[in-house]
Amino acid sequence: MAVSEPGVLELVRRGHEERVLRLLGEHGALSRKRLETLSGLSRSTLSDIVGALQARGAVVASTPEAGRRGPGRPAEVLTLNPKAGQTVGMDFGHQRVHVAVANAAQEVVGTATRGYARTTSWARRLELACALVDSLRADLGALQGVGVGVTGAGDARKQHAEAVVEHLAERWNVPVLIDNNTRLAALAEMLRGAGSGCSDVVYIRLSHGIGGGIVVGGRLLRGALGTAGEIGHIPVPDGPDARPCSCGGRGCLETYAAIPALLRDGGLPDLPAALAALEGGDPAVRAVFDRAGRALGMALAGVCATLSPERIIVAGEVAPAVLETAEAALHRHLPPALHHGLRLHPASLGDEVGALGALALVAHESPLLSGYPDPSRKDGS
Amino acid sequence: MAVSEPGVLELVRRGHEERVLRLLGEHGALSRKRLETLSGLSRSTLSDIVGALQARGAVVASTPEAGRRGPGRPAEVLTLNPKAGQTVGMDFGHQRVHVAVANAAQEVVGTATRGYARTTSWARRLELACALVDSLRADLGALQGVGVGVTGAGDARKQHAEAVVEHLAERWNVPVLIDNNTRLAALAEMLRGAGSGCSDVVYIRLSHGIGGGIVVGGRLLRGALGTAGEIGHIPVPDGPDARPCSCGGRGCLETYAAIPALLRDGGLPDLPAALAALEGGDPAVRAVFDRAGRALGMALAGVCATLSPERIIVAGEVAPAVLETAEAALHRHLPPALHHGLRLHPASLGDEVGALGALALVAHESPLLSGYPDPSRKDGS
Structure with missing residues (x-):
């Protein structure tokens, strides 16, 4: 039996603390008796745990005046300390x-x-x-x-x-x-931004580089080897001669849709100039951005087939200029049974994301x- | 407070049962006292839970003779019932x-x-x-x-x-x-086959169609919309004219690496004939399988960049003929920091998978x- 490993009981204890904090977070205020029932912890274990949480200022006990029934001491309730836990x-x-x-x-x-x-x-x-x-x-x-x-x-x-x-x-x-x-940023957009209400979100940011973040079941996906969400390095070559990427790979999305690639392909000095040319209807610049949009749509089609997300959020300075083309490409590459009519949502949070x-x-x-x-x-x- | 919803206590109770079963599964045999400590459940709650599990035949109590120390009744231990729980x-x-x-x-x-x-x-x-x-x-x-x-x-x-x-x-x-x-099959290969010891596995089967399964953190990934793991429909076109796929999408891996595509591209009657031609060194058939292998490698590069899995398992009749080319393509498309030197492992379970x-x-x-x-x-x- 592996139960004598040092630290097991400490882990058990921390598990109990988390459970108590989660129950208080979910239910607001709970009496000790109710907390005992919901947590299934014994009175003495619960007393230890609550005592430690009170000492750390995470939990406070109070006696609500309203709703007091019958004689005797009013029931004490426990709540998360609203002034604590920053x-x-x-x-x-x-x-x-x-x-x-x-x-x-x-x-x-x-x-x-x-x-x-x-x-x-x-x-x-x-x-x-x-x-x-x-x-x-x-x-x-x-x-x-x-x-x-x-x-x-x-x-x-x-x-x-x-x-x-x-x-x-x-x-x-x-x-x-x-x-x-x-x-x-993916986590923040899910909780407070364009992914609000969702728990399975793919987030991609198109800027000088292309990064991504994936939330599955409300949790950030990191991957066994720690590099999950590197959507910018999904290969999306438009022919057998895949472009070499600065990462060392070939045909990565980043070689089509990151700012340096767009500027190089369009012979443009900077992004404002590129966006102005788009605004002015320059067909050559439009073609460069459309190719980037198709590459993005193809990469996201692969991500959709792999993950079946609930929402896709596209952030970064390049996003508005490629969103429409990318969404069309996503829908062209996958059948409705796999793209589920998913739209590409612009990110809604600012630089503080x-x-x-x-x-x-x-x-x-x-x-x-x-x-x-x-x-x-x-x-x- | 939402605690009065019907069913909450029943859910709590089932959660306790699962916890007890899991602890017994992990530790083998446990005394009631030890189970109390590890579960954090009160003696009375635990007694209820264990009683119900015994009544259902899921748990049995026994008194080991060996290791008996000191006078008095030997300690009773609880174990999962090896004859129950089929x-x-x-x-x-x-x-x-x-x-x-x-x-x-x-x-x-x-x-x-x-x-x-x-x-x-x-x-x-x-x-x-x-x-x-x-x-x-x-x-x-x-x-x-x-x-x-x-x-x-x-x-x-x-x-x-x-x-x-x-x-x-x-x-x-x-x-x-x-x-x-x-x-x-992905779950079985992780638990009993080529993914043994891993908990983040990508599994792909190349046969008349191409299917896949993804395990993340030991759990099957289904996706928010239920279609996660459809690796056969990741787009991997080798040029701007993406092949239409029977799924309704375009440029899917399946249009290059499933048996019907291979036979059509090679002008071959069936897979045994194709494999015999490969064996005989037919360069045209080799080229068809190599293109399929490169398409597979490209699709898996996208999956790796997205998920960062621990192991990739390739199953199906086509697998042995494309594994090497696919692995080379995977490593060519991604930098070492993203492919982590991952190999493609042949599946190890048979048709019972x-x-x-x-x-x-x-x-x-x-x-x-x-x-x-x-x-x-x-x-x-």
Whole structure:
């Protein structure tokens, strides 16, 4: 029997804590007796667990005056502490950091952003981000965790992830969860944006590169090897001579539909010039964007056949110029029984989407709740 | 508060039962005291739950003689009842049914198969399958459920699924779970075949059609709209003039790598002739199979970029003839950071794979354990 492993009982205990917090989150206020019934925990176990949660400020006991019936002491109820359980989200892009703070009810109580140079060190980026959080003057008295979005996937992300986690965990003494910021954007769009009400979402962002994030059953998909959601590197060659991609692969979607490819193919200086040419009806530029749209539609057809998502969300500066062509290509490549009439939805959140996703990472993806291993350890290792 | 909904307490109770069964399955034998600790359930709740499980014959109490220490009554231990909790699996192909029976330890105690004509009615197919199960003379005294694999996806599967579920549920008075038989094969290969030890598996079968199944985190992926895993319909055109597919889409993998496409492209009468021509070094036939292999590799590159699986398994009569080319194409289309050096593994189970997967559907995919809705209701509805 493997029950004597060290840590098993601690895991069991953390599981109980999560269960109690989840029940209080779902039901609002519960008496101890009701919590006992719903959790199935023994009175003594529950008493230990609730005591620890109260000591940490996560749970509070109160005595509602209304609805008091009969003589004797009114029944005490337990609730999540609305003033506790804050989360901090940070999204480190190539040239700016966004931070956001949420209260226990997952209401965003403040956001801020600050630019930096591509060459800015990680030590300095962290300093700027922490100063931004301080500037929001939010109550972080019962901080539950910090979520962090960073660029890159696999080993590229791993390089700075460890230092970031260590720095922030030391500063606040709370769990720090880290993931790719495009994945976090997918989570945020599902919870607060264009995927609201859905739990199976494919999110793709068309910008200087093409990234993606996939939510299955309300959870971020990371994949066994940590690189799930790299939709920009799905091969969609338009002929046998597949273009080489900067990733080292061939025929990737990114070689058709990312900004550098579009500018090169259209002989254009920058995206505003490209969009102006489209606006002016330039047929050569239209052809370049239409090819990108068809490539996107083909990649998404493959994703649909593989995943059967509920909603597809397309973000990034390029999105509006290719959405229509891509949707038509998606519907041309798949039969109705597989595309289910899915539309391509434009993303609805702004540049703060990554920081909002980082908040959600903490609130929704606690390793114990989600059944995933610690995301910071899935990082290509 | 939503706690007064009818059924909540019953769900809670079933959740407790599942937890107890899972702990006993993981640990083998447990004392009541140890089960109390690991489950976190109160003594009285646990006593209720164990009593009900004993009454149903799912759990037995025994007193091990060995290892007895000290005076007094030896400690009683609880185990899953090895004679109870049988499962029946059935796989209805186009021209034959396979059945399998497993005991509570998920050991297969018998399998059988029987052919029928494509035109055979569903009533007759069910009759044949039930007679086959009877012929195995297995003890079904504590049957836990019946898993059924059928061909087709979405609406095509839905047409007969309801009648099958109704017939079998009435005959045995147990839950009946139904899914696509290629998906079930994916589950079986993960548990007992080429995916053994993995929990994130992509399975693809190349035959008269091309089907697939995806397992993520040990669970079958069905997708929000029920059609996940249709890898045969990923578009992989080799030029702008994508071939129309029988599904109604264009450029699907199936138009290159399924048996009918290979025979047509090679001008060949049947697969044995095609394989003999390959064996004999016929360059034109080799070229046809290599194109199919490249198309497969491209489709799997897209699946890898999307899902980041742990293992890829390729089944079906066509598999051996395209595996090498497909693996090379997969590695050419993706960078190492995304293909992770993944190989293509040949499937290792025989034609009984679907029936084994149907057993696994019951044992591993109980709706309560998996968090999925009832799979029979995900059937394109």
